[in-house]
Every structure is written in structure tokens, then in C-alpha cells.
Amino acid sequence: DKKCPAGVCKALLSYVIEPDLCIGCTACARVCPTNAITGKVKVKHIIDQDKCIKCGACYEKCKFDAILIK
16 A cells, blocks of 8 residues: 555655645745745645655644645
8 A cells, every 4th residue: 555554654654735724834845955845935835755855844844734644
């Protein structure tokens, strides 16, 4: 399935932005060390899975709970 049921297998996890919760505040994009998050102010953001190193910085920074770990 390529999913980690326990949520601890970093290689199998992916961080995704829930479009219904993202307000485009850019907080996540500003803390991303690999610039994997794109989007303009007040526009829904997207995480490029090829660039994402799964560090969790965006997840911790988002105060709208718009970033999910799948």
C-alpha cells in the first residue's frame, strides 16, 4: 500500500495541504528548507513531493491545521 499505518515510517509518509483549510498565509512556505511549497499570498499552496524532505517544519508552523500527514 506504500502507507505507514503507525505514521512513523518517514519514507512512506507525505505531507499534503488540505485546500479547504489553507488560506494562503505563506507561513509554511517561509519555513520550508527546500522550497517545496509554492503558492501566492491568499491562494492555496501546494507541496512538491519530489522536493519535500519530510522534516515537518511546515506541519508545525501551520496554525490552521491545513497540512496533513498521509
